Each structure stands twice: as C-alpha cells, then as structure tokens.
Amino acid sequence: MKKNIYLRTLFKDIMAGKGRFFAIILIIFLGILLFVGIKSAGPSRLAIANHYLDQTALSDTQVVSTGGLTSEDAKIAEKLPGVTAQLGYRFPYIHDSKHIIDVFSYDKNSDQNQLTLTAGRLPEADDEIVLDSLAKTYGVTLNQDYTIAEPDLATKDYRVVGFVDSPLFIDNEERGITNIGDGSISYFAYVPLANFTSDIYSIMYLSFDNVTGVDRFETSYEKKMETNQDNLDKLFKERPTARKKELATMALEKLAPEKAKLADGLNQLTEAKQQLALVEQMGSSPELTAQQATLATKEQELNQGAAELAAAEEEIKSLSTPSYYFNGIEANPGLQGYASLADRIDAIGNIFPVFFIFIAMLITFTTMTRMVEEKRKEIGTLKALGYSKMEISAKYLIYATLAAFIGCFLGVIVGTYGIPYLLFEITSDQFIFKELIIQFYWLPISLAITASLIATLGSAIVVLTKDLRERPAFLMQPKSPKSGKRILLEYLTPLWSRLSFNQKVSYRNLFRFKSRMILAIIGIAGCTGLMMAGFGIKNSIDGTVTKQFGPITHYDGIITLDEGVTVADSAVATVLDQKAKMTHLAIFNETVTFKQKGISNQTASLFVPTEPSVFKDYLTLKDGSGNTITLADKGAVITDKLARLLNVKIGDTIEMTDGNNQIRQLKISQIADNYVGHFIYLTPRYYEDVFDRNFLANTYLFKADLNQHQENQLAETLNKTDDVVNVTFLSDQISSQKSLTKNLGPVIVIFVVLSGLLAFVVLYNLTNINISERVRELSTLKVLGFYNNEVTMYIVRENLIFTLIGIICGFGIGNLLTTFIIRTAEMDNLVFPIIIGKDGYLFSSILTMVFSIIVLLFTHVKLKHIDMIDSLKSNE
Template identity: 45%
Template structure:
C-alpha cells in the first residue's frame, strides 16, 4: 500500500504534467495561427554590384568583337604593303640569283623565313603583352566593392587566332608577290619595272574645273589615278582608322546620353513617394506637381515561346490623362505620342525586344502571387529600365484585386542635391510616407560608368594605328617613286615644291579617307551599340558633331606630322644614285 506521502507526490507530478501539456497545446495553437515564414533564395546575380559588373562586361565584350577585327584588317593591309614592297625592291637580286641557277624555292626561302619570323614574333609579343596589360587596366576601371581581386588568364585560343592571322598577312603577301615575280624571266627581273603610263582621267572631261587648275595640281590628280592600288589602299587605311575613332567617340556619346535622354526626353518626374494611403497628398515647398499612381515591381514573361523573365516596373496612373505630363509615351513605329487606353498596356522598347512582343501580343505579368494576362497595345521608346503602363480600368479587368494607387510621382522645382535631401527629410516626417526615391540620381547601377572610360583606350589605339598607317603608306609611296622625285629635283624643283608635289596627293587621299571613314564609323557605332545592349539598357544611337571634328582633326594632324617627316626625307634624296639605280 502506497503511503499518503507517495500518493500526494504522484498527484502533484500528474498535475505538473497536465499543466505542461496545456501550455504546449496553447503554444502549438498560437504557432499555427502565426503567419508562415517566407524564405527567399537569391544568387549573386541579385547583388547590384555583381550585376553592374556583368552588364558592363557584356557591353565591353560587344566592343571587343568589332575593334580587334578592324585593327587586324588594317594591320594586314599595312603588312601586305610592306612585304610586297620589300620583295619588289629586290627584283634585281632575285633576277640575278635566277640567272646564276638558284631554284625558285631557294630564292623564296629568304622571304618566307623573314615573313614567318615577323608573323610569329609580332603575334606572340603583341598577344602576350596585350593580354597582360589591357585586361588588367580595364578591370581596374570596372572593379567595385564586390570585385577587387584581378585574376589574369592568357587566352591562348585568341593568341593562336592572332598568330594565324599574322602569318596569313606576312606569309600570304610574300607568297603572292613571289609567285608573280618568279614567273618572269631573269632578264626581265634584272630590269627596272617600267612606270605606269599616264591616262586621261575623269576630271579632264570636266573642262570648267580642269582648265582652272595649275600644272602642279593637274600632275597630282593624274598621279593619284595612275597608281590606283596605292590610292585605294591609302583611302581604305585612313578610312578604317578614322572610322574606328568616330565609332569610339560615338560610343562615348551614346553612353553619356543614356541618363539625360531617359530623364529629359522620356521621364519628366524627378521623385517617387511611396505611401500607405496614396489618396493623401504630400506637401513641400520644392514640389511643383504630383500625381497618384500604382507603382509596383512585377515579373513579365511571354505567354508562349521563350521562357525569359524580366523584372518590370508597372505604372498605372490614377488619372491617365495626366501621365503625358510625367512620362512621354512615343511610339517606336510611328514616332507619334501614345495614349493609354482600356484595351491593353504600353510596354517599353527593350522589354518588347526581350519578350519578342509587338502590338497585339499577350504577356504574363506576375504581381505578388497573382498572375495577370495583359495585351500589348503599344510599344514606347525608353532607354533605361523596363516599364509597363496601364489604366486603372484595365488593371481591374485583368486583376482579381481592386486598383489602389501606392505612390505619388513628383515634379520638383529644384533638383540640387541639398534641396533633394531637404525635401526627403521633410516628406519622411509626414504621416503615411514610407519611402522617397529619385530615379535619376539612383541610376548609377545602369552599368555604363566604366564603359565610357574603356572607350578612350580604343580611341587612343585607333589614333596610334592611324599614324602608323599614314607613315607606312607615305614611305612606300616615296620609295616607289624615288626616280620620279629625283627627276623633278634635277629639273629645278625646290625642296618645298617637291614636298608639295607629294603632300598634295596625301591631302586629297586623307580628305577622301576621312569622308569614307565617317560612313564606316557610323555603321560600326550602330552595330556595336545594338550588340552592347544588355539587361534593361537601350543605348541612344547618337554621335555628336565633336566626334566628327576630332576624328578628322586627329587624322589631319597625323597627316601633317607625316608630311613634316617626309619633307626632311625628300630634302636628302641622293639624285645621282636614284637616277643611276637601274643602270
């Protein structure tokens, strides 16, 4: 029989257990009533700093596809000219060796080895030096708080491609010229190649213009058209360099115009105030005008086809007729002003491109946990960000929830930094104000800061290439016409007149190259900027007049510098040796 003490202890323990069970039951009930936790998983692409870097990298990659190709083309042109001239200069030596019984293969070996060494050493040195310096320099311009450690990688595949291109330029040009020369007889090779005969040119048929030219001008224009190959190569070389420079200036203009065009031509409001009750107006002396609107971040995807998603800002103004005072909706097809209707939504141009959408297309828009099916009623111009505009009535048609504005769009009297901060502090003190943002001044995340700086590198390299092209082609021109220039010096031409004799042709070719270069630069610029469009950015295709001027002025300065160097070379021509060289 248990004692009275044991019975009391058992009852006390049972009571404690029962009380604990009741507490656990109440806690479980309270836990069930509590809202369920929502867990979000974000990868590093959700980090603004990483995304900025990736967007800028993609834009620079688009530029890197075009610029090296043009650099390589100009380099191949110059290399071909240099190697060809070297072999042409040794025609007598080649003819003498042929006459002495040397085989064509043995004679060719000297130039083949020279071409191979030049191609291999130049390609490897330039490739390795470029990959060790330029990427690190560009990375330092793009680096941010998230990416600060540079890890260099030598892209051997690209170096091999450059090596192959270099060998094609050097070895290919040598092979072509050797095949042409070695077909001739040794006696023909040992004789100086006869100069090209002069011909009547098109300008001679324009009598009013031709008759007003002096003798020196007529000779210069005849020489230009007599050496057509050299003329074409010079124009192409100068046009390529001018085009590269103009494309570089155009890229800088497009990048710099992105934010001003977005917030001057498209969006005319400066601030957005998020409110718990958007029907309530906010007050501040700096506010010029305001209008209520539903501003929400939504996820848009096509109803069929590609599964690509885009984060879009939905703007539904409470008074649609007032929207044009805050946002300019301009049709991409007609260029006319678009108006919101109850028949569909208006989306921005880059969003339409990404979603493969056009007028009449259906899109899926996810707002929170709700999925909306919307019809595209128009596409409007926009440069930064994805936007979707609709009327309150259309929102009520496609959504199960009732339209309710969330924000006010603000137009400010003063946009200075101090005034914006003062306005923000004042608004945040007012009841119902949850947040104040200024989109224009929060747009540093558009991924264009480093791109503008990198473009300056390409402009400088293009300018340097232009100098090399002009110097090389002018040297070839003088070496090919040494007997001609010596002859006119013997006939009594002064040094300045001999220089003008050559420089006059260079001026005409430079001007022609600049004009053609502008056309090439515009095509390059449009192609690069279309390829460089990443994320929600659509670059304006603008090239300002200083770009044309600077590309022309730099090319003209290089031509002038080469002309000065040429003048001193022409002053020291040994006339007797030049005239007796073929005897």
C-alpha cells in the same frame, strides 16, 4: 658559306629598310595589342571577381521572409542534396542619429560569406565588432567605442577591433537601401552571433555543391541555379502556410497567460458577486455600496480586457500569409553592374578590335607585297645564279616570320597584361577586389596570330609564287610603268585649264595608281572611323541619361507604400501636400515577369495611374515616329526593348506573371520609346479587366526640385510615417547610369589613343611605300630643277587629297561602327541611343590631319636626301 652570305643580306635588308620593318612590327603590335587586350579585359575582370568570391565563399542564394525564418526553414532547404544552409540576423540601424548601418550577425564558424580584413582583426569576444572599410570615411577608428542600442542584442556597447570587406558588397559606392531614416545605407557592421537574443532569424544563406567551381558569370551557372531555384520553390511551396500557422500558434501562446488571467479574474468576479448578493439580502450599508462600485469597476476592466483579447485573437486569425523571397547573386549590390560592365567590354571587343586588326593586317599585307615586288631584280639574279625557289623564298619568309613573331609576341604580352591591368587600376577604387588575375585567353590570341601570319607570310608567299614562275631575264628587268590615261577632270576643260602643271600631274597620278589610292583611302578612313567610333560610343552611352530623364521621365521620385497599405489610408499624401512646389500622382505599381523560351526572364514595372489624363505630366510616351501616346482602356502600352525581346507587335497578346505569381494576359495597344528598364502602362479600367480585382493605388510619383540634403530629409520624414517601404529618387538612377559611362571611359580612351597611333603608322607606312615606288620619278624631278619643297608638295598634294577623302569616308565608317558596337553592347533592360556629337567628327578629323602633317614633315626630310644620280640608273 652561301647560307652565311644569304643571312647577312637578310639583316642588311632589314637595316637598310628598318623603317618599313619596324612599321610592320608596330602595325602588327598595335592590332594584336588592342584585339587581345580588349578580348582579355572582360574575361579578366570576371576571373578577378570569381577568384575573390570563391575565396570568400559567397552564398549562391539569400532567403528572406516577411514572417522571419526558423531552423525549420534550414531543414527544408537542406533536404536538397548538396545544399548547405546558414541562418543569420540582419537589421538596419541609425547610429548616432546620423548614419544608417546594416547590421549582420558574425558567426566565426560559418563557411559562407567570409569577411576579408583590411585593418585590425576579427571579433573574439561578445563585446567586439568589425565594421565596413567604408566606415573609416565617416570618422570611425580602430578601438573606438561603438553603441548599437537594439532590443534584440544582449550587448549594447562594443569596441571596434577591425575593418573588413564582405563579398555581399563588392561595390564601394553601393550599400543598398532601407526603409528607415533617409533610406540610404552608409556602411555595414558585423556583431557576434551570440549577442542576438531572438529565436527568429532574418536571413538564410544557401550554397549549392552542384555549382562549386562553376564560373558564376557563365550560362552553365545560370542554368544550374534555375534548376536549384525550381527545386527550392517546390520544397517551400507549402511553407508559407505552415509558417502562418506557426506564427498564429506563437501569438496565441503569448496570449495564453493573459487569457488564463482573464478567466481567473472573471471567476473571482463571479464569486465576489455571489457573496455580495448574500450580504445585500441582509440590508444595505455604505460599505456594501462601496463594494458594489468596486466590483462594477472590476467588471468593466475585465470586459474591456476580454474585448481586447478577442480583438487580438481575431487579428491573429487574419494574419497574412508570409512571403518567401529567394535572391541569387544578381541581387548582390554592385555585382550585376560589375558583370554588365565586363560584358559590355567584351561585346565592344567583338567588333572594334576586329575592325582595328583588319586595317592593321591590310596595311601589313600591302607593305609585304610591295617589299617583295621591289626585290624583283634580286630574285631574278638569284634564280639565274641557280638558287632554288625555296632558297630564294627563305629570305622573305624569314623576314616576314621575324616581323610577325616580334609584333605578335609584344602584342600578346602587352595586350594580355597591359590593358586588363590598366582597367583594373582605374576602377580599383570603386570595387573591393585587390588581386589582379592575369590569364592568357588562347582563342583571341590564336585568331590574332593567324591574322598576322596571313598578312606577312601569306602576302610573301602569294607574291613569291607569282614571281618565281617568271624567267630570270624577265624578273631582272624593271616593271614597265603604267601608261598615262586621260582622267575625268581633263574633260572638264574650264576647270582643267585653270590647274597648274604640278596640280595636273598630281591628279593624273591619283587615278593612274588606283590601287595605291584605294589602299590609302581605306587605311585613313578606317583609322578615322575607329577614332570617331570611340567618341560615338561615349556619346551614345551618355545619351541614355539625356534621352530618358527629361524628354521621357519627368517625375523626380517614387514612394512605395508598405504591403497592405493603400493611398487611401496612408499619411504620405499629407506629408507631400505640406511641401511647397511639389506635386504628386497616385499610381498602382507592381513588378511583373515575362517568361519566354530563348531569352532570360524579363522583369518590368507595371504602372497604373489613378488619373491617366494627368499622367502625361509625369511621363511622356512616344512611339518610334515621335507621336505622343495616350493610355487607352482597350490595351497596354509596353516599352520598345521589351517588345523586341519578346518579338511582339501592336495587336499581339502577351502573358506575364504578376506579383502574386498569377499569369495574366495583356493586349498590346502601343509600343513606346524607352531607354532604361522595361515598363507596362495600363488604365485603371483595363487593369481591373486584366486582374479581375478592384484598382487600389499603392505608390506615389512626385515632382520636386530638391538637392541631396532635401532628398534625405524628405525620405526620413516619409519613413517615419511607417507607411513607406522605400523612397527612390531618380537622381540616384541617373548617378548609376553615369557610373557606367565613367567605368567605360578608360576603354574608350584606349580605343581613341591606339586608333590615333595606328592612323599615324598607317600614314607613315603608306607614304614610305609611295616614295620607295617612285624614287626614280622623284629623282628625275630633282634633276629637272624642281626644288625640295616642290618635290615634297608633289607627294604632299596627293596625300592631302587621300587624307581628305579618307576622313569623309571615315565619317561613314565611324557611324556604322558605332551602330554595330552600341547595338551589340546593349543590355536586356538598357537601350543606348546612337549619338555621335560634333566632338567625334571634329577631333577624329583634326587628329587624322595632324598625323598627316607630322608624316609629311618626315616625308620632306626623306625627300631632301634622295640622290639625283638614282635617276641615271634607270633602264627605261
């Protein structure tokens, strides 16, 4: 019976103060929703990718060689235990003189890089073909005739039987680049393997058993693959030389028939000369003269053939040693960007939601504390009636547990399912993944639940422990109000004397209840700072493009020449000189690598301009103080993020590995600001000192104001020279950086919306606490004749001051949060400038004020219904 009555009083308290109860639930819900949701979003995205790549058996390594590949290469790779090698074909092709396609061989027996059908079926006959799902956007339809007139294909005419996705291309906006046409691949195609006639393969896929089932985005996978790569390097160390001999032997074998034919011709010529000499001894004749002329012509043809044959043999002897390239999954178009986005979300989740849940739990702790303190008289009465401490505490512990349980349950469910689902749907058009993987990540869930229990149960236990030690008679008496004190403003007589009575009362109350003031300011400042940080993150990520392209990088594109081709003997300069309003600068460009313990290998672009004095027109280098840097012959200029990663400073010497796998040492003369990528800048003289070889430019930087169509035309013209490997336009890099912002945009929107909602709940809850603590005071005011509007302004004036101070403090918190989050979210080769635009300050302050006004409207309604008789119940 006693328990039933006790439980009824519990539910009566909940219903009587349902606003506070649901406010606690909502605050816990919001805190856990964002914390668990964001901490689940990054791993969830990676789980989606892992699941798809496991299903389609993405190869761990792709091997290509400038000398082609043979079955011998597969045998060498499979000497490693647990390695499966799959040889295939791949080549770029211009279809219908419009679209560049990437053509692959389709092997139905392959267990790597399996295709996923989106429409139709897979090829069953040699004259059937499947295309990339993106081909549909170019007007290709099922059962359409499709021609690929490539010499190495036995069949030229095909029928499109299906559209597919491939694990080699997960990003629908990226299909890679090539050195034909305009260089931009539109989509890919898969042709049955039986149609390829060449004995030389163009690509080899490798899978390793020791990483089967290992998360591709974890460090363990990376470390195992580094070991696998080291083992491959050892196995293939002598292979380039052996492959060169094979190519030379094959070439000589092709020349053998011509050589034999030439030898036969020379023998026949010798015999004919001998016979003609015998005839000549018998006297001359017109027939003899004609035969001599014919033999002379024949001899000239044979000599020319011998010379060509000798030149061919000499060319074979001077064949360059083929290069082998081993590309891991990081070379997969789009996969690295996808993983980086997940890492950025996770990095942001390490700070933003933590602060969010801190604010939520702080307000919850305060709310529970005030609720228990309001029940002092009831606790004293129950204690006087003989209830045990445990029986008295049970009601509040159940209340706290119930609020925490409901808030936690809803927060975990909505956070785990809602935010990952929302982000998946928003980015589903960009990536080929179609299946959402939802998992419960127990570490963030456990942390969030622990925090909520500390805020609810912990606060109740702390206050109950203190109150239950007191005597019932003391508890049944209301707490004595705090004594009034003179505040600082009162000593400023000219200012204080001009304030109205109500204003004086409000200012006295602000400083009389300092804990209430501090709590309100912290809550409001925290919410304002959270909203401001959301805008700051967006502005800072956007700022990468505006800070890099324009202030630092002035060139519009890079033209990379083919291996062995130098600026001196290429036709590229002629093409560029014919273009109006276009300037160019020849440089040496090479990708170099920095290896250092404790960090992943860092790659950087080495730039050596032919004319350092002109280089400033293409690139502006400045140090951290804004001073312009000029290239010097006594050292290298490196970019600041690379310097930070390597932990070096001006005057230090660093080691790098060049494109020929040789270790070179550089002395750092200056460190330059940079936001995208790592760069090393040298003068030609210092380059020759470091590399001990003559300086030869192999790349062009160019400046031109071109639209997309003009860029495509220029790339196509340059590729026709056969001297160009690749034409890279900075507009593509700018688009790539903007894509990162676009993908992070939904995360920022979630931050801002939930922060705004938290701000509203915090303001509402704090105002309710304020009113509940001062109900007698407010009732007394109404008895004294104050109108409803005046009573409301009594509270509103204090809240507005709290809000204004909180907004100002929130600006500082927003700046700190933005800095911490951006620095945490940075990648190795990407620097985000700290930028908070005017919109961040404006919208965060306006939203906070709007929420404050909405709360005040609710407050006014509540104050109107305060019963004046309550003031007569005071024991004071």
